[in-house]
Amino acid sequence: MNEGHLGALAEFGCGTGFYTQALVTRADRVTATDIAPGMLAVAKERIHTSNVTFQLEDCQATSFPDEAFDTAFIGLLIHFTEPAKTLAEMCRILKPRGLLIFSNLDPDALSGVDRVRCLVRIPYHGITGYRVKPPRAFGKNIMTEKQLCDLLVKSRFQVISTETIKDTSCSSNIPVEYIRAVKV
Numbered sequence: 001m002n003e004g005h006l007g008a009l010a011e012f013g014c015g016t017g018f019y020t021q022a023l024v025t026r027a028d029r030v031t032a033t034d035i036a037p038g039m040l041a042v043a044k045e046r047i048h049t050s051n052v053t054f055q056l057e058d059c060q061a062t063s064f065p066d067e068a069f070d071t072a073f074i075g076l077l078i079h080f081t082e083p084a085k086t087l088a089e090m091c092r093i094l095k096p097r098g099l100l101i102f103s104n105l106d107p108d109a110l111s112g113v114d115r116v117r118c119l120v121r122i123p124y125h126g127i128t129g130y131r132v133k134p135p136r137a138f139g140k141n142i143m144t145e146k147q148l149c150d151l152l153v154k155s156r157f158q159v160i161s162t163e164t165i166k167d168t169s170c171s172s173n174i175p176v177e178y179i180r181a182v183k184v
C-alpha cells in the first residue's frame with residue numbers, strides 16, 4: 001500500500017485484519033470494523049498495536065458521528081452491500097476533503113482463468129476456512145471500475161486515482177483494483 005499520512009482512519013470489513021496490519025503503520029489511529037463478530041475476534045488476535053480499536057459496524061449505517069474521520073478504507077466489501085447506501089454513509093462520516101480508499105474485485109480486470117478461479121476460490125474458502133455459505137444474492141452488486149467511479153461522482157466524491165495490482169510472483173493471485181477518491 002503506497003499511501004501518505006492517513007490521520008484518523010476507519011476501516012470497514014476488516015475481516016481477519018489483512019489490510020489492518022498495513023493501515024496501523026500509516027494512520028494516527030485506526031478504528032477497524034466488521035459486521036461479523038467472528039471476523040473481529042480473529043483480527044483482534046492478530047493485531048496488537050496501541051493505535052487500533054475494533055468495533056462491530058455495518059458500513060451502510062454506522063454509529064459514528066458526522067465528519068469523524070480523515071480517511072475511510074473499504075476492503076473487498078462494497079459488493080456485499082448496497083453500494084449507494086455505503087457511499088452516502090462514507091460521505092457523512094468523512095471530513096471535508098477526506099480520503100476514501102477501496103480495494104475492489106473488478107470483473108473487467110479478470111482474465112478468463114482468473115474469473116473461473118474467483119468463482120471457485122471465494123465460495124471454497126468461505127465454506128472450508130470460515131464455515132459460511134456465500135450470502136444470498138452473492139455477487140449481485142459486484143462493480144467494475146467504471147461503475148464504481150461513476151457512482152463515486154454521483155455520491156459527492158472526486159476520483160483521484162485507480163490502479164490494478166497483481167502479484168505476478170504468486171500464480172494464484174487475483175488482480176485487485178485500488179481506487180482513491182476525496183469528498184468534495
Ligand SMILES: C[S@@+](CC[C@H](N)C(=O)[O-])C[C@H]1O[C@@H](n2cnc3c(N)ncnc32)[C@H](O)[C@@H]1O
Pocket residue numbers: 012013014015016017018019033034035036039057058059060074075076077080081
Ligand atoms: C471478502 S471479506 C474482506 C476482508 C478483508 N478486508 C480482506 O481483504 O482480507 C469481506 C468482509 O466484509 C464483511 N462485511 C460484509 N458485509 C458488511 C457490512 N455491511 N458492513 C461491514 N462489514 C461487512 C464480512 O464480514 C467480511 O469480513
